[in-house]
Structure formats: structure tokens, C-alpha cells
Amino acid sequence: MITVDNLSLCINNKQLLKDISFSANKGDIIGVVGYSGSGKTSLLKSIVNIDKKATGKIEYSGKLGFLYQNAKNSIAPNYKIITQVCDGVGKLKLAKKLLGKLGLDDYKKSYVDLISGGQQMRASLAINLHREPNILLLDEPTANLDEKNTQLVVKELLSYAQKTDCILIWVSHDMKLMEKITNKIIHINNGTISEYTDTKRFFKSPSTKQGKDLLQPIPIKKNKNKTGDIITTLKNVALGYNNKPVIKDLSFNVSLGECVGLFGESGIGKSTIFRGIMGQLNPISGTIKKSDNIQMIFQDARGALNPKLTILDIVSEPLGNKYSAEEKKQKVIKILNKVGIDESRIFDKPNQFAGGECQRISIGRAFISNPDLILADEITSALDSYNKNMILKLIYDLQAKFNTAIIFASHDYEAIQSISHKVIKL
């Protein structure tokens, strides 16, 4: 049983949460949904109240557990997995059983850096379940996982919740999953609860407009293929390291206004092609003719923004020295409006933005100097399906506006097909 009363959170004069009140009974599975940056993660953190900045009353009985989205950072790197699951001294039998159930039998004696992302999340889950919490807070546990791992994690969580009447408070973007497993939905908008109802009712008819938007997938119409001049040509290119080709005999053209999809599993050499086009890597054979005005968008949006600079400095960087400070600022504000970042935040640093927002800023930065060619390297892979659709739509809109050529690399065929005019399978 948990009761949250008038919970508010204010950091650096910014109201992140305002008057959040709700309560949940034993056995409830509550889904917390909302836009990226609306305060879902802040809500979970305030319930735990690690940094004691939240105000309001929180009452609960039993133990709290917290499963982080980034499992790797929540597991100490220097201890064996099994040691951490049983906290060094706890019930070893239960720990072994949990790891067995989660398919980690072979990795008991391993360390967190040596196992894959999905295994890390399962290990983190085992650590949490071993403590037998009565309330478990989950911060997008399945966002970075593939289908198989997602099913494993969800199944284990649900069976635990059923067995112990544990309350799950589950933050997620995955609407299909939320509809399937939760019995109540909290819809957060701008730091306040805009709706708290049964799952069935929420998915049948959300009472607010934002709720309706949340449920609708964004339809993407394909650009009309109005191609211009050829910008970049690859002819019989072989690329690789130490004279060992990773890519052999690759030829294609990219013209202005065209989007070329590069489809292939991770590790097949998509990034190598990009390094060749950027000029960081010389081709072993063949020729690459390219434009000088190239920008790139990366998979890890946060890593692509210098944490010490303000958004204004980051986004205006490609403009060079041609413009005055005031002109630069105007241009930055204009492009940020297009990608949906509020202009009052131009002096914020990247760590004040959510993951999806960081990717928008990267996109704005790539488009600001009106480049001929944009290389997009798995830009939607780290995002949840909701953010993915938003980003794809954004890229689509901006491309139509700026008439830029895009090479879009991904292992997600659906995403590639939705925006590219031709697809190259590697």
C-alpha cells in the first residue's frame, strides 16, 4: 500500500513535478505514461527521494525497490553477479534460483561489464527481486531490450507481482505493453497528473488531448521523390581496417532531397561506410566523391553533445564564424522551434534534457547549417517506439523543408522503410 500526497519537485527554479497525489493498493500494477521529459523518471526518483529535494508526503508499508533503465550503472563493476544478488550474505539458494529463472545460470560468476545489455537488465532485476520488495519502481526496464529479453523480464516481474502482491509502478513508453499488463494508468503531462484511471478506460477513451496523442502512432507519408543533383557517389568501394575489407564492392549515388536507407545487422559495417564518407578512413579500392558540407547524427544522442557547453553553443557550432552572435542566436532559436525544444532553454546544458530531447537537439544541430548530406547512424535504436516515431517524423519534415540528402543506417527495417526512397541491404 502506498500513498503519495502533494508531491512536488523543484530543481534550479524549474517545477518538475507539481502536486502529485495518488494511492495504490496491494497487487496493483500501475503504468506511468507521458511524453519524454514530462517528469516520469522524476516522479520515481522523488518517491525514493534520494537527494531529499522533493516536498510532500509519501507513506508506504514494506520495502521499496528501484529498477533503473540503465542497468549497467546500477550494478557495481567489481563484484560477481551472484555476490551482488544475495548482497554478499543473503539467501544464496534464492539467488541461484532467481538467476536460473532469468536464464543467467552461466553468468553467476561473471561481472557486469562482461555480459550483454539484456543480461545486465536481468541481473539487475534479480538483485531487486532478491530483496523481496513490496513496492517496485521500474524506470523503463524494457526500453533498451530486444523482444526476447523483454518477454523474459516482463514474465518474471508479473509472476513475482502475482505471488507476493507487490505493487509495480512502471514507467514506460511502450503503450502496447502497458495495455497488456497494467490495471491502472497514470498519465503525466508537464509534471502534473492529468489522468489516473483504469487501463481499460484510458485506452478506450483518454479524457485529455495529450492522452489521445499518446495513443496514436504518428503516420509518416513518404516524401515525393523529387531528387536534385547527385551529392555523393560511391563507386566499387572497399573499406576496412589494416587492409582487411569490411565492405566490398559498394556502389550507390545520393542526390539532394533523397533518403537512402542502409539496412544491416549491427556490426556489419554501417559505421565504417560513414567513416569513409566523412573522410576519416581512406577506401582500400574504388572512389568516394563527396560533398564538403556533411553533418552527422549519432546513436548515442547524449554522447554527441558536449556536456560542458550550452545548447546555444552546441547548436550554433556548424555555423562557423560567418555570423554575429545575435544572428547565430536567432538561427538557433528558429531551428530549435522546428525540432520542438523551447527557446527559453537555450542556455541549459545537455544533462538537463531527456534522451529524446537530446536527439532532437542533435538533429537541429545537423540541419542548422543547411548541409548537403546528413549521415544518420542508428539514430532511433536507443529510443523507445514513441520517441522513434517522433524523430522519424521530424527528420522527414526537415528533409522536405531543407531538401537535404540523408543516408539513414539502421537495423530496424520498419524505420528505414518509413522514410527512405531506396534501401541498400548490406
Added chain:
Amino acid sequence: MHKIYKYIIIMFFISMLVGALLPSQYYNDMDMLNRSASVSVNHLFGTDFLGRDIFFRMIRGSYNVGIIGISSILISLLIGGFLALLMSRKKTNWRYVVSGGIDILFVFPKVLVALILVAIFGPSIQIAIISIGIFFIPVFYRVIYLSSRSVWQSDFVASARLSGLSKYQIMFVHIIPNIYHIILAQCTIQFAIAIVSEAGLGYLGLSVDSSEPTWGSMMLDVQNSWFIDPYFAIPVGVAMVLTTFSFIKYSERIKNDNSR
């Protein structure tokens, strides 16, 4: 009380300033009637075996020590830091040459460097600065090399390159702000080490010429009059311990503030 190290650091710099402006008769005049005198109103910490005022010698000494510390850090930071920033950029064969040279420098004892230089030029404050500076180059090179290498490989540097920034622009806009706190913490800790290093050199008579006091040369004087006046060691020793401790503590503070 737990932030006392801050006040000690401030006091050190104030005493450095006062020491810079202090006329030489205060710390060099010999009061022959009061040799090896104990604490009194005229001589706050007493006098040494030549009748010179210990308090003023300590203040002047802090100025000399501070100048040696700051200058040697500046020299090593500029040389080692610049080399490290350049070498961490790309995998080139130059990297092995420079790293090898730095490693050779690292195994070269600073006392030996100082001895060679003193043998050629005679003892002076510049010699102390250069020999401690050379001794610090490998430390700064390694720290900055390791921390900047990961920044050079980050995505935001890649996109800065695509935007046409030169390598020096990238250094100042992207690399240095991201390793700034590491450099600052290292400088602070090196300052503490510089004080101790100077004491070592001064004790061997390799630091400054005899007209100027430093904490190291005062330690040498203590040894000469050890049986007559052992008390003389206490003020300098305490000052040295407190100052080095405070700087090390402060460097830890910088590290902790930025690792959150």
C-alpha cells in the same frame, strides 16, 4: 572547522603577497645580541643561530616556495599538457616517440637534474623551477593524455570535425572544458608536491642562493644548529605540513565535486 584547509590556503597566498613586498632587511638583518632567541615581541617566532627573524624568513620563504611551485607547474603544464593534447588525438608513430621520451624523463631523478644544472649555472631560483618543472612534465603528460583520449574519441568531437573546426579550436572548445577539473585537481596536488620537492632541493642547498630564504633552506639551517636550537624546526615544519595537507585536501575536494 572542517573547512579549515581553505583558510590555510588563503593564509598561504596572503603570506606570499606580503613576502613579495617585504624589504630584505626584515628577513636578512642579523640581530647579533639575540641569536637563537626564543619567542618574544620583537621576534614573533624567535631568531635563528645568526640572529635572523624566523617569522619574516618564513613569510619571505613562502613567497619563494610559492613562486617555485607556481612557475614549475606552469612550465610542466604547458609542455606536458600541450604534448598530451596533441598526442592523444590520433594514433601516430610520434606518439610512441613522445611517450618514450616522457618515460625516460620520468625515471630521471629530479635531484640529479638539479645537481647537473647547479654544477653548470650555480644555485638560483630559476634552477629550482626548471628542475622541478622537468620532474612534473611526465605527471601532467600522463594525466592529461589519459583523460583527453576518451574525449577525442567522443561523438561530439567527431561532429565538430565535420563542422570544420580545426584541431586547436576543438582543443579549446571541447577537450579542455571536459578535462578542466582533472587538470585543476592535479595542479593543486602538484603544488603540494612542489613544496615538498623544493624543501628537498633547498635542504641539499640546490634551491636558491644564500641571500634568499626558502622553507627548504631554513630546514638546512635547522640541521646546522640542531644541538643549540632544536626549537627552530617547529614553525617551518608545521607550516610545511599544514600547507601541503591543505592543498592535497583541496584537490580531493575538487575531484569529489566533479565526480558527482
